[in-house]
Amino acid sequence: LAKARVRAKRAYHHGDLRESVIAAAVQIIGKRGPKALTLRSVAHRLGVSQTAPYRHFASKEALLAAVAAEGFRTLEKRIEAEMVLAGGDPVERFRAIGIAYMAFAIEHPAHFTIMYAARPPEFSQGPVADASRHAFKLTKEAVERCQREGRAPKGDPSRIVVAAWAFVHGLAMLYENGQLPKNYDVKSARSLARQIPLFLRSGLDQP
Amino acid sequence: LAKARVRAKRAYHHGDLRESVIAAAVQIIGKRGPKALTLRSVAHRLGVSQTAPYRHFASKEALLAAVAAEGFRTLEKRIEAEMVLAGGDPVERFRAIGIAYMAFAIEHPAHFTIMYAARPPEFSQGPVADASRHAFKLTKEAVERCQREGRAPKGDPSRIVVAAWAFVHGLAMLYENGQLPKNYDVKSARSLARQIPLFLRSGLDQP
DNA sequence: ACCTGAACACCGTTCAAGT
DNA sequence: ACCTGAACACCGTTCAAGT
Secondary structure, eight states, X not given: OHHHHHHHHHHHTTTTHHHHHHHHHHHHHHXXXXXXXXXXXXXXXXXXXXXXXXXXXXXXXXXHHHHHHHHXXXXXXXXXXXXXXXXXXXHHHHHHHHHHHXXXXXXXXXXXXXXXXXXXXXXGSHHHHHHHHHHHHHHHHHHHHHHHTTSSOSSOHHHHHHHHHXXXXXXXXXXXXXXXXXXXXXXXXXXXXTTTTHHHHSOOOOO | OHHHHHHHHHHHTTTTHHHHHHHHHHHHHHHHOGGGOOHHHHHHHTTOOTTGGGGTOSSHHHHHHHHHHHHHHHHHHHHHHHHHXXXXXXXXXXXHHHHHXXXXXXXXXXXXXXXXXXXXXXXXXXXXXXXXXXXXXXXXHHHHHHHHTTSSOSSOHHHHHHHHHHHHHHHHHHHHTTOSOTTOOOSSGGGGTTTTTHHHHSSXXXX
């Protein structure tokens, strides 16, 4: 009867539950906010017992870390795609990273929220830390090319990277929190293009 | 006996419990992180029954909103103090706001976390929104003075304010999360002074 | 190997009752 | 007015037991 159908549905999750749990978590966060995410709600949504997710995640934090890792992978792909579009100009490449970051935050708010709201200790190591380092390295390379061509001031490129990162991250944060003034059209990520390279041009003297 | 002493301690909280609850919440967040903050832990720390805080706060979120409001008041005072130090030069005044913001984030991490991590609906109105608006207005005035003296590009000053705000907020965020490179000395807030006014000098063309 | 059901400790919140 | 104690619904997590 109905019970048989439920059982069939459950059987479907054999070997696939891990991905389903992540997807359901993202959906719940997206629809009802991070506070509404409970393991039990995930399990219920998937028609699975409340303890089933523990087969695939050691804890709720481990699930959040998996969502974050997925987010960082997506961000990485977004950056790569935008870099290809940018072509060879180093300033354009620098811009592309910021545009990709902003676009990612806008297009994947649930992932973005988890990536920076909850920061379990798992984030300091493993795939999340790797992705973070990789994005930093890409940006630094773009800045160094700008410096070589005389389009950014001399000095430690890391300072420029951090400044740009802080700017874009802060902007994404303010956007996410709805704290940007109405006339500030950040919905189109490309409108930021002109603002990001200001970090290449001035003000970055050593302290 | 011991019971009498507890009773005396409790009596002390007559008319004073509200402030004590806020202070205890800040301490718990500072020592054990926002996740460890429970109304019950606050009550226990104050030697009061678990339901006593409900006399002063309608909910846990209301308590968090009160912590945030206290944070915004402190930030406001910090900005005013730094503005006095800055004197009359408009660029210095613009800098002062960013310095005060960064210094506040460093000196009051528990408040800062609550102000931007948890965002209950209470934040959209009331004292929190007021403080936010006031800080924005102060910054905008500083920018407009810079523009009048030819030390910032023409155009909508709000764009410069938002860019500077995003930058400083992002930097504080990265600092709070321990995501800044080791050689990036943000612990001394004043080392940011040279970086903040870059928003006044370039790159802020209209999109 | 993967899932269930019952149980435990903990939480926010409510409410009748105490002073 | 202010606080307590018991209770409710909910949560993360554990574990013996099922297939």
